[in-house]
Amino acid sequence: MTFCKRGTEGLIYLEDGTLLKGCGFGAKGIRQGEVVFTTSMNGYPESMTDPSYRGQILAITHPLVGNYGVPSPIVKNGILQNFESEHIQIEGLVVIEETDPFKWNSSKSLHEWMAEQGVPGVSSVDTRLLVKRVRTLGSMMGVIVSGMEVSDPASYLGKRYDEIDFTYFTSPKSPIIHQNVSGSSLIVLVDCGIKHGILDELYRRGFTIIRLPCKSTAEEIMDYSPKGVVFGNGPGNPNLLEGLARTFASVTEYKIPTLGVCLGHQIATKALGGKVRKMKFGHRAINKPVVDVTSGKCFISTHNHGYGVYKEDVPQDTQVWFINPDDGVVEGLIHKRLPIITTQFHPESRPGPNDTVWVFDRFKKMVIGNEWN
Secondary structure (H helix, E strand, O other): OOOOOOOOEEEEEEOOOOEEEEEEEEOOEEEEEEEEEEOOOOOHHHHHOOHHHOOEEEEEOOOEEOOOOEEOOOEEOOEEOOOOOOOOOOOEEEOOEEOOOOOOOEEEOHHHHHHHOOOEEEEOOOHHHHHHHHHHHOOEEEEEEEOOOOOOHHHHOOOOHHHOOOHHHHOOOOOEEEOOOOOOOEEEEEEOOOOHHHHHHHHHOOOEEEEEEOOOOHHHHHOOOOOEEEEOOOOOOHHHOHHHHHHHHHHHOOOOOEEEEOHHHHHHHHHOOOOOEEEEEEEEEEEEEEEEOOOOEEEEEEEEEEEEEOHHHOOOOEEEEEEOOOOOOEEEEEEOOOOEEEEOOEOOOOOOOOOOOHHHHHHHHHHHHOOOO
């Protein structure tokens, strides 16, 4: 029998019938969500607060999680410097071993943080087995239980992840302004659940940023007379966001410099006539390679996506910019006639490598100097 240091039991159940029993930590409760995994070795506070994980139960493959605890939030210019949003976004967390912290800037343990925010966790389970099931059968719905007795976890499975518009939960309800005194260019960011690391990189380049709700129209965007537009990351199925794709298509008529990141890349693809498909188990880590096909250079980048664009689905009048050398997924596009660039990966790579932050420099040149091709 497994010894549970928190004195509570827990379990993770997959819709294929797989049941793994372990120890509960964090909050007591029952949650359902799509079960996904990340191979990141660090950065769990950033991953857990990434809005792109909304609606998902996250399994971390690294054997020890919690070693450096959770820091107190640091905010500059209204932008979090050490979290990707104001609270935990995942539905639950699965790890091999949940540890107590030992670091100078830790304000609380992983267990305490999750308990405060009502998020259940399960430890002492074989995450290797869990990941193999997901890699073999594809992403599945699951149920996580911590500190409660449940006789039939399958009964808690509800609506499927692909059927829910999670941007409703992660997009702001009204505009948010990040005024920048060091620059003169104003850009609009269509916020479906933006990571604060992306916000920070844009702010560092001198932009005043207007964050608008995900469902904003092209007219509402252009009312601010922006010098550029960013369609950022966010959670869920891009094929449910037909209105957002129409907004992107309308914005292109203004021939304004536009950057799409992650969900924004997928929306750009749909808006320009391409297709986006569900991947078997997605890309989620801070160590994924991408190749810039225009230069032949390979970069290490951060990913969090379960939908992808493939070469046969690329829109007309665009050229492939980046590909993933492992599976051929298209990781970026450049429009041949319009000032539009996209990346499927997260160029800011917080907390991972900063190999690709130059993408934001390229966008700045598009906005400031009309250099885009």
